[in-house]
Amino acid sequence: MQLIMLGPPGAGKGTQAKLLSDRYNIPQVSTGDILRKAVAEGTKLGLEAKSHMDSGGLVPDKLVIDIIRDRLADADCANGFILDGFPRTRAQAEGLHEQLQALGKDIDLVIDISVELDDLVSRLTGRRSCKDCGEVYHLTYSPPSKEDICDKCGGSLYLRDDDKEETIKRRFAVYKEQSAQLKGYYQDLGAFFQISGNGAIDDIFEAIVKEIESISNK
Ligand code: AMP
Numbered sequence: 116m117q118l119i120m121l122g123p124p125g126a127g128k129g130t131q132a133k134l135l136s137d138r139y140n141i142p143q144v145s146t147g148d149i150l151r152k153a154v155a156e157g158t159k160l161g162l163e164a165k166s167h168m169d170s171g172g173l174v175p176d177k178l179v180i181d182i183i184r185d186r187l188a189d190a191d192c193a194n195g196f197i198l199d200g201f202p203r204t205r206a207q208a209e210g211l212h213e214q215l216q217a218l219g220k221d222i223d224l225v226i227d228i229s230v231e232l233d234d235l236v237s238r239l240t241g242r243r244s245c246k247d248c249g250e251v252y253h254l255t256y257s258p259p260s261k262e263d264i265c266d267k268c269g270g271s272l273y274l275r276d277d278d279k280e281e282t283i284k285r286r287f288a289v290y291k292e293q294s295a296q297l298k299g300y301y302q303d304l305g306a307f308f309q310i311s312g313n314g315a316i317d318d319i320f321e322a323i324v325k326e327i328e329s330i331s332n333k
Pocket residue numbers: 124146147148150167168169171172173174175176179199200201202203207277286
């Protein structure tokens with residue numbers, strides 16, 4: 116099963132993708148995570164991506180399309196995957212479409228999680244990520260047991276540069292600009308499910324699962 120999560124940064128795509136990954140036993144593929152790892156490791160890709168990421172802009176299409184081509188060729192993607200943070204532009208959606216055609220696969224469902232800017236600012240400025248394992252916390256909604264320490268691995272927690280308020284506003288504007296086209300593209304292809312991200316994590320998850328089950332039964 117091939118799923119795409121759409122929605123502005125901070126809508127809860129990653130959280131839902133992780134839950135769906137556990138439920139359906141297919142990997143979550145996040146271009147943001149792959150890029151952050153490349154930046155942390157100082158690879159050529161990381162060096163090329165860093166300035167775009169720090170400013171809240173998008174990394175060039177070609178770079179992310181190549182990342183996805185390599186990642187989807189991995190054995191764990193054979194039975195499907197959940198794309199989180201990709202595609203973000205029409206060119207990326209078309210690049211993905213070509214790759215899937217070559218693999219004889221199709222997108223089963225696009226899940227669009229919508230949230231407004233004010234809600235995003237409060238969500239993202241409270242977000243803390245682990246430097247070592249990438250686990251994500253929220254100071255209000257899912258705080259770690261010990262301040263600034265990861266429950267999972269003991270690593271230290273930090274506020275991502277791109278989760279600062281000015282950058283969030285820029286990322287949201289970038290998202291709004293690009294997403295209209297992207298949504299139109301997937302709405303035309305069918306299998307498009309929109310849900311508000313302003314609810315309890317479990318309720319949103321159950322609604323998404325219900326939609327997936329309904330298309331699987333068709
Ligand atoms: P995310 O964790 O998905 O919010 O991604 C963090 C940053 O990585 C974004 O603000 C972009 O600079 C970059 N990025 C991640 N995915 C993509 C993509 N599909 N296209 C372009 N840039 C991306």
